[in-house]
Amino acid sequence: xxxxxxxxxxxILSGILFTIGAIxxxxxxxxxxxxxxxxxMLNAVNLVFIAAANALSSMxxxxxxxxxxxxxxxxxxxxxxxxxxxxxxxxxVNAYEVNLLKG
Amino acid sequence: MDMVSFKGIIFIIAALIAVAxxxxxxxxxxxxxxxxxxxxxxxxMAVIYLLLNAQFIAVAQVMVYAGAIMMLIxxxxxxxxxxxxxxxxxxxxxxxxxxxxxxxxxTVILFGEMLFGALYYQTTGRSxxxxxEMVNSVGNxxxxxxxxxxxxxxxxxxxxxxxxxxIVGAVVIVKRKE
Numbered sequence: 001x002x003x004x005x006x007x008x009x010x011x012i013l014s015g016i017l018f019t020i021g022a023i024x025x026x027x028x029x030x031x032x033x034x035x036x037x038x039x040x041m042l043n044a045v046n047l048v049f050i051a052a053a054n055a056l057s058s059m060x061x062x063x064x065x066x067x068x069x070x071x072x073x074x075x076x077x078x079x080x081x082x083x084x085x086x087x088x089x090x091x092x093v094n095a096y097e098v099n100l101l102k103g
Numbered sequence: 104m105d106m107v108s109f110k111g112i113i114f115i116i117a118a119l120i121a122v123a124x125x126x127x128x129x130x131x132x133x134x135x136x137x138x139x140x141x142x143x144x145x146x147x148m149a150v151i152y153l154l155l156n157a158q159f160i161a162v163a164q165v166m167v168y169a170g171a172i173m174m175l176i177x178x179x180x181x182x183x184x185x186x187x188x189x190x191x192x193x194x195x196x197x198x199x200x201x202x203x204x205x206x207x208x209x210t211v212i213l214f215g216e217m218l219f220g221a222l223y224y225q226t227t228g229r230s231x232x233x234x235x236e237m238v239n240s241v242g243n244x245x246x247x248x249x250x251x252x253x254x255x256x257x258x259x260x261x262x263x264x265x266x267x268x269x270i271v272g273a274v275v276i277v278k279r280k281e
Contacts, residue, residue: 003108005154011221013118013151017125017144019214024129026206032134032180036141039172040125043148046160054155058231059238062247063255065160069167070262074269076172080179081273087183 010051018044031083031093035076042072114154121147134180138173145169156235158243 017040024037046065053061087093089100121144128140145168152161238246251259 003110005110005114008221008224009114009118010151010155011224012218013121015214015217015221016122018217019210020122020125020129022210022213023207026210027203028129030134032176032183033129033137036137036176037129039168040128040141040144043145043168046164047148047151050152050155050157050160053231054157054235056226056229056231057234059233059246059250060231062157062160062243063250065157066163066247066251067258067262069163070266073167073172074265076175077269077273078276080175081276083179084182084277093183 004054007051007055010047014044014047014051017041017047029095031086031095031098032080034095035079035083039072039076042068110154114151117147117150117154120144121151134184135177138177138180141176142169142173145173156238156243159247 021037021040021044024040025034028034028037046068049061049065049068051061053059083093086098086100090098092098124140124143124147128137128144131137131140145164149161149164149169152158152164233246
């Protein structure tokens, strides 16, 4: 009745979410939306970790996901600080107009 | 594998919500709408984590991602949009449509590879030390806590130092130079 979900389905779902995130990160021009797409890709990887850990009856997946969340939080803090700084300097968050490093 | 079980129905609903919300997130023009759809995606994925017997991660997902990170992103969107005066993307200069289509095609090929891997993978057949019944009898959070403060103590401390460095770095980056 309460049978487990086959992990292939979780892997396929994760692949779909990762692809949506990657295409969004390529196509979108707003830096913040690109950043959110990257967060979505990180979440897809988390899903694979959890599904594999559940299928293999291991606990390491949860611990790894915990560390990935930590890194994602730090990345969000530093990345958004960079976006605010770029907006102050360039008055835009359009990814194609931010060319400060182009000599 | 018949998918008519209770868990299967919940999984399919949550998966459809997650995919639809992430597509909407990637396509909305307004960044605020994107952020709100992202929160919907995070909640759907928290439901999937619950179905996969990862209660601690599901709660952490809602608190850290849907709570903290998305609130930070929403604040920054409002900060940036407010100063801008609600104007959309002004310049049309950018990558050509051809480049975008090529990038998207390469990503779809990558998705095909992932699909192949998901359908034809093989495990070693050895299972780990933490079967679901045992973990649930002790408690998911307790098991993760004993692992984090035992076997993974050193990475845990490194993660705390990383958080400290991140906070200091964010403050240093946004500080106005006088």
